[in-house]
Amino acid sequence: MNSxxxxxxxxxxxxxxFTTGTVGTVTVRVLEQxxxxxxxxxxxxxxxxxxxxxxxxxxxxxxGIREDLYSRLRxxxxxxxxxxxxxxxxxxxxxxxTIEVTNRGTLYHASLAKRYAYIANLAVDDxxxxxxxxxxxxxxxESIASQWGFGYIYLHVMSENPAANHLYTKMGFEVLCSDxxxxxxxWKRSSxxxxxxxxx
Ligand SMILES: CC(C)(COP(=O)(O)OP(=O)(O)OC[C@H]1O[C@@H](n2cnc3c(N)ncnc32)[C@H](O)[C@@H]1OP(=O)(O)O)[C@@H](O)C(=O)NCCC(=O)NCCS
Numbered sequence: 515m516n517s518x519x520x521x522x523x524x525x526x527x528x529x530x531x532f533t534t535g536t537v538g539t540v541t542v543r544v545l546e547q548x549x550x551x552x553x554x555x556x557x558x559x560x561x562x563x564x565x566x567x568x569x570x571x572x573x574x575x576x577x578g579i580r581e582d583l584y585s586r587l588r589x590x591x592x593x594x595x596x597x598x599x600x601x602x603x604x605x606x607x608x609x610x611x612t613i614e615v616t617n618r619g620t621l622y623h624a625s626l627a628k629r630y631a632y633i634a635n636l637a638v639d640d641x642x643x644x645x646x647x648x649x650x651x652x653x654x655x656e657s658i659a660s661q662w663g664f665g666y667i668y669l670h671v672m673s674e675n676p677a678a679n680h681l682y683t684k685m686g687f688e689v690l691c692s693d694x695x696x697x698x699x700x701w702k703r704s705s706x707x708x709x710x711x712x713x714x
Contacts, residue, residue: 537602538602539602540600540602540645541601541607542599542600542650542654544598545583545587545597546587546599547587549607550580550583550584551580552599552608552609553583554579554580554583556610556637558572559639559640561637594616594617595615596615596655596658597612597635598614598651598655599612600612600638600642600647600650600651602642609639610647611636611637611638611647611648612636612651613635613654613655614633614634614635614655615633615655615658615667616632617629617662618630618631618632629664630666630668631655631662631664631668632667633652633667634670636652636669636678638651648678648681649681649684652682653685655667656713660713664713666711666712667710667711668690668708668709668710669687670706670708670709671707671709672695672704672705673692673706673707674704679707682709685711686712687710687711688709689708690709690710691707691708692706692707693705693706693708
């Protein structure tokens with residue numbers, strides 16, 4: 515079965531078409547209030563937020579993500595921050611992926627301009643990975659950043675995240691710098707990479 519990606523309720527114009535062949539139509543659209551519980555679950559499960567403190571704390575962490583998403587949605591300024599979801603099944607609109615692109619003002623790295631476009635919260639439900647949904651979410655954010663007038667887009671990724679590093683490298687991101695991160699267990703220390711991609 516052919517599938518297609520499109521963005522509804524657009525604050526910006528996006529026309530990506532995409533075929534997965536197995537999950538039917540995948541829609542990438544702006545996050546709505548009705549998506550928040552599912553989106554928080556996808557983010558919480560994908561990043562295993564709170565798992566280090568015990569599985570029983572997961573619901574609490576997911577509640578925190580939910581509240582964060584509600585407040586972002588209330589304050590959302592489409593010129594400054596846009597959260598997207600990927601959904602399958604038009605009738606139930608099941609959320610299977612999330613991402614956020616922001617127009618940031620903090621000077622993080624010497625090579626950055628005063629404002630820069632930054633991607634966060636990319637997560638795809640475990641059962642829907644390796645179907646190109648992550649790629650579509652990232653490319654929609656690239657399109658939004660271009661329409662905001664940026665020439666580059668940035669993000670952070672952990673060095674020991676092979677799927678995300680593979681995706682970003684394949685999409686043309688390059689490593690600008692890396693920070694050592696601290697872990698409760700010293701031998702588990704890893705690096706956080708800061709990546710950049712030039713937008714066409
Ligand atoms: C990273 C993530 C968003 C990718 O989503 P996705 O929908 O599977 O992405 P895509 O299908 O577009 O592409 C994934 C690519 O990684 C590859 N991949 C998957 N697992 C991999 C692994 N363990 N090692 C290397 N490559 C891997 C896939 O084969 C695919 O590459 P291909 O197109 O060359 O075949 C998803 O794995 C995820 O949600 N991970 C947990 C949250 C996370 O780490 N987010 C990123 C934070 S920076």
